[in-house]
Amino acid sequence: MIKNSNILITGGTGSFGHSFVSLTLKKYNPKRLVVFSRDEMKQWEMAKKFNDDPRIRFFIGDVRDKERLHRALHSVDYVVHAAATKIVPTAEYNPFECIKTNINGAMNLIDACIDQNVKKVVALSTDKASSPINLYGATKFASDKLFVASNSSYASGHETKFSVVRYGNVMGSRGSVIPFFLSLKNQEVLPITDNRMTRFMISLEQGVELVWHAFKDMLGGEIYVKKIPSMKVTDIAKVIAPKAKHKIIGIRPGEKLHEQMISIEDSYSTYEYLNYYKILPQINDWGKDKLRIKNGKKVPEGFVYSSENNSEWVTKDELKKWLSLNKNYIGQI
Structure with a gap:
């Protein structure tokens, strides 16, 4: 579907953006792939990495700026929305800025995509949008609702389709626990927030594949959730620094x-599928729509998909192997 098309990714210089651009260029050979972000230095570094590939266009802009989005989306077929203020403590202490990017930015993008007749939009969400307790999660929960409802938000109707993909901790990305522990691995003590803490573990490649699948499968309004394994944070620490002691510092x-x-x-x-779940919207009776359900199996009433009750877990040996294979890339993007 996205082969030989025009694609734009917001927040394209982040961890996900680097992987999405690299893998999409290789697999789908798009006509044009626009990297939209507000950091000129990151764009400069990314351009060098891709050796001035003629298919890539870099566009300085902010999702807070609707007019700039409107210009950037001219002739774009598909959009991936990855731009967000996403560090939990940063959002807690800077709530106005988080809301401007994650909620107002989503509204700007939705309007601009409809105005420019974009075919499909996939927005990246987070585990923190499910039963949110922090501002980042609350803003992404609101953002998810915006993208879902915008499939029927205009009285006159429109052709743009919006869906969401949701996943948890990306292994080895900047700001995640793996590079943090690696930076402290030679110290005698590692700080642990809580020894009961668990996290979902997904690779950037799996995240990109989920977005590709959403573009192929979506009719609009779906939230796609990848089935991924969990791991205890203490086990991650033991693999990275087996001799270090743990100091419990409390949850941030x-x-x-x-x-x-x-x-x-x-x-x-x-609904459950082989490798993922699909949350269908309850508005407009889309949750009962057979075209959206397809071959899905309804999950039991009361079902919760959480990292501590997961049926699949990353073993210490599996993490050791992953660290060995990805040591040159951890924390770099």
Whole structure:
């Protein structure tokens, strides 16, 4: 579907953006891939990495600026929305800025995509949007609702389709626990927020593949949740620094003990597939739409998809192997 098309990714110089651009260029050979972001230095570094590939266009802009988005989206077929203020403590202490980017920015993008007749939009969400307890999660929850409802938001109708993909902790990305522990691996003590803490573990490649799948499968309004394994944070620490002692420092402001991607409230309209779940919207009776359900199996009432009750877990040996294979890339993007 996205082969030989025009694609734009917001927040394109982030961890996900680097992987999406690299893998999409290789697999789908798009006509044009626009990297839209506000950091000129990151764009400069990314341009050098891709050796001035003629298919890539770099566009300085901010999702807070609707006029700039409108210009950037001219002749674009597909959009991936990855731009966000996403560090939990940063959002807690800078709430106005988080709301401007994550909620107002989503509204700007939705309007601009409709105005420019974009075919399909996939927005990246987070586990923190499920039963949110922090501002980042609350803004992404609102953003998810905006993208879902915008499939029928104009009285006159429109052709742009919007869907969402949701996943948890990206292994090895900047700001995640793996590069943090690696930076401290030679110290005698590692700080642990809580020894019960668990996290979902997904690779950037798996995140990109979920976005590709959403573009192929979506009719509009779906939230796609990848089935991924969990791991205890203490086990991650033991693999990276086996001799270090652990110091419990307490959970940070707005942080959850376990990650959740599907809440009990979502279970009423969630369907299971081989490698993922699909949360269908309860508005417009889309949760009962056979064209959206396809071959999905309804999850049991009361189902919750959380990192502590997961049926699949990353072993220490599997993490050691992953660290060995990815040592040159961890924390770099």
